[in-house]
Amino acid sequence: MKFNSFVMRVILIASIVLSIILSWKIWTNNTHYERRTDSQTTTKAVSRKSDRKISDIFLPTQILWRTNQQSQLVYNSKESLVPKLKEAMKLTKSARFKASKLSEANYYQAITTDDTLTLLYPDNISYAVFKKVFDDSNNQLSRNTTFNRIKITMGNKPQLTLMNDKSHMTYQTTMRQFSEAQVKRILDHSDVHLNVKESLLNHKPFIYVAADQSLLPYSYLVNQQPENYYITTLLDQKNTDNIDAKEQGDNVIYTDGANNDLYKRLTINHKTGEIAFVKYEDTKSPTGLTKSFETSFAALLKTGNSLSGMRFYSYDEDTNSTTYRTYVEGAPTLVF
Known part of the structure; x- marks a missing residue:
């Protein structure tokens, strides 16, 4: 019994000494742990920065394809089609724009032409922003020329028309580098073609979805901050x-x-x-x-x-x- 008591006392004393040594090391090396915490905080702060460019944020939001006197709102539920169409219509070479002011009737006729692809913005953008988005190296219009509609008319001589729904101004040019086949391949890969009709309301065209159409339900995770x-x-x-x-x-x-x-x-x-x-x-x-x-x-x-x-x-x-x-x-x- 005396031997066991002696061993227990030795173990207890050793534990106390070890505890004191470890505590001393922690206290004397506190700056090491502080530097580690700062490093972790800095890493988190850097990860919050965005690498988005203005050309990413000012992409068109809707795609309209019109053929056989029917307009379709086109999109792909798996990936965005706009960046692909953007690459297909790089404007490295094109003729000069011809500006025209259209009547309301002629403007409506222009937006409902068959065999046309239209990229829509929810509001007017400027030509200078358009140049950044679509890598256009031309300087043919004033940087603050405004429009909300980019229409491409298919054919042997494809036409690009920038259109302003508010003022009914149009700016048309011939595209010298354009692959109609590439654009149609992109459209063929879209899994949603929603029949729509464009009608004038307060002298501006608005998109109305045709009746009796069904869509698959989707769910999305939306980022939210406190x-x-x-x-x-x-x-x-x-x-x-x-x-x-x-x-x-x-x-x-x-x-x-x-x-x-x-x-x-x-x-x-x-x-x-x-x-x-x-x-x-x-x-x-x-x-x-x-x-x-x-x-x-x-x-x-x-x-x-x-x-x-x-x-x-x-x-x-x-x-x-x-x-x-x-x-x-x-x-x-x-x-x-």
Whole structure:
């Protein structure tokens, strides 16, 4: 018994000594663990940066194919067709554009021509942005010339027409490098051809889906960030005590800064999930549509949010503001 007691005392003393040694090593090497934590945090911050370009965000959102006096809204549920069509219609060589102002009747006739492929934007873009998206090396139009419709007329001499649904202005040219066979192969690989009709409403064409058509149900995972993510990213990241919050109906409005030159406002609608961010800076507003797009896109990148599926949605001339939305199958996502 005495021997066993002696062994237990030795083991206990050894354990205490070992514990003291290990504790001393941890305390004296604390800076090592701190550096490791900083490194991990830095890696996470870098991974949030987006490598998206303005040419990715300003892609057309809808594809229309018209043949036999029937328009079809075309898309592929497995992959986006727009980037493939973009590669098929690189405009390295083309004749000069011919500008025309059409009457309402002639404009409607032009958009309902057979054997045409049309790429649609939800709102007007500028020619300078079009050049970036489609790698167009020509300088044939003013950089701020606006249009929302890119129409390709098939045939021996394929025609490219840039069309503005609001003003009924058209800009037409002959495409010298274009493969009709390649485009038709891309369209043949699409798994959805939805019969639609374009009709004029308030002097503008709108797409109406024909009746008695069924679609397969789809489910998608939509990326969503908590409110605090946008508050810390877009407002004062160093001192959240400077941020004021107030409720107005379904909206929560966060403000940062009393100085008008540095004033920021973040509005979050809890009903729709929409977020609006306004930043007043001691700088001049961008002049021209293209500059406004470039400035808004730079601000979009600064949010650090995922831009997968993000597309240009609209531009408001009165407020000089650009809206972007996440798109699925050519339609903007909504939160219910």
